Amino acid sequence: MASFGPIEIRRNSPQYGYITDTPKKGWSNTDVVGKLQQALNIPVFWTTDVNGSAYGEYVLSTLFNQRLDSLVYYTIGTGVGAGAVVDGKFIGTMGHPEMGHIRLKRHPDDLDFKGICPFHGDCLEGLVAGPTFDARLGKSGRVVPLTDHVWDIMAYYVAQAALNTTLMMRPDKIIFGGGVTSEEFLKKVRREFAKLMNGYVDCEPLEDYITMPLAKNNSSATIGNFALALKNLES
Template sequence: MTALVAGVELGGTKCVCVLAGGPDDIRDERRIDTRSPAETLPEIAAILAEWRDAQAIGLASFGPVDLDERSDHYGRIVNTPKPGWNGADIVGLARARGLPFGFDTDVAGAALAEGRWGAARGLDSFAYVTVGTGVGVGTVMRGQTVRGLGHSEAGHLRVPRLAGDAFAGACPYHGDCVEGLASGPAIAARAGRSGESLAPGDPAWEPAVAALAAMLHNLVLTSAPERILIGGGVLGGQPTLLPRLRTALVDSLAGYGAAPAIAAGIDDFLQAPALGHQAGPMGAIALGLDAL
């Protein structure tokens, strides 16, 4: 019988708490707005306290977060642009219950969920990319999420700009990094209106596609994934973006190294996540199951 996990996907705007053994075994689910830590964390703790059947807890949080268990700040959010959340103690939610727990970023958790139940099943190395309010990347190698001094922040890579592009970018830390050029807020700032209202041929998409393709190029050449899954609100609202990114990635790799094999199977190599909106909450469940 599958173990029951109390999972928490803590996002920048909302939090999903779920009691489940997997995507086909969901016993309860609660959604709350992400407000201040003083408001949000006690509400999550109260939900976790209700779920007495849980055997482990999985915590998948927006970041950056400290994943170094030797650090005095382990389990806390660090250097985030979200007001009021610097230093917020996320793993304290699990320690209060005294259960085994897993903790990672929300995108890393989603990557693990896709590896366990979704479009990366059977693969040793893959990446999960979400493009929405920010650009997040979770990378898995040999079944483990990549971490070291911090965790993957490939959404903040600095990439070449299109010739003549003078847009300053929307990232409060780096300006014109990938997130500053291709996130939902960046596209809205450039176009003067939300991406949902833009036509597929709107010129605002061209620099976003170029920035994302450059990031994907770098992922291919640094972590050598067997597959990249890319989704999120920006791509979900514009079905033409995924085919454009496939073409742009093949062109960017220009036949180097593994590029011919990638080009021959580009629809399989770069695809949408299979779990859709469940990837985040199931990422928290995957972290809890791994903790057991």
């Protein structure tokens, strides 16, 4: 089970298996694992949705002869989150990463926008998640052309996330999925990333380093979930 978060992953916690203080209405303090195990009487592997996606891409990298030792997977959709896999294991023991809520330097053309995150306002999620289009422009991102300057602003923020991830973790690849992401948008992100990095560390070629998922139609998590279920069963 790969769930939106935040979730409790510490097995020694009385709230293990719960969705905790989530921005999603009606889901806070929900015992997901307990209810599933009670109803189905089967083992449950419990992690975040983005961890599931990251693991799916990790498995696929081997099948596509692109074996990776480490990767970070961001999803940009109704929210923003990221999962990290290093040598087949997830990052985080006290809890899972919440990379969607990192703080960023504001774009000079976006200083009046307060952001939409109910906890932090203008964190990464608050500045680039899908609902920010409605908040900024009063319309869905699906109808906003990539020539609109708002995409340049968002690329600046996403490039900062990629930069911070690179400098802190140095993964083999950073993958961006979710409904907001497209190859054309990532071209903008790569350009901003190159300017921000300014040649400090080598990540070339950027087309291979900052990429779309190998799994089509945002199906990375489905593949990852099956792989994690098999791994859980075998252990």
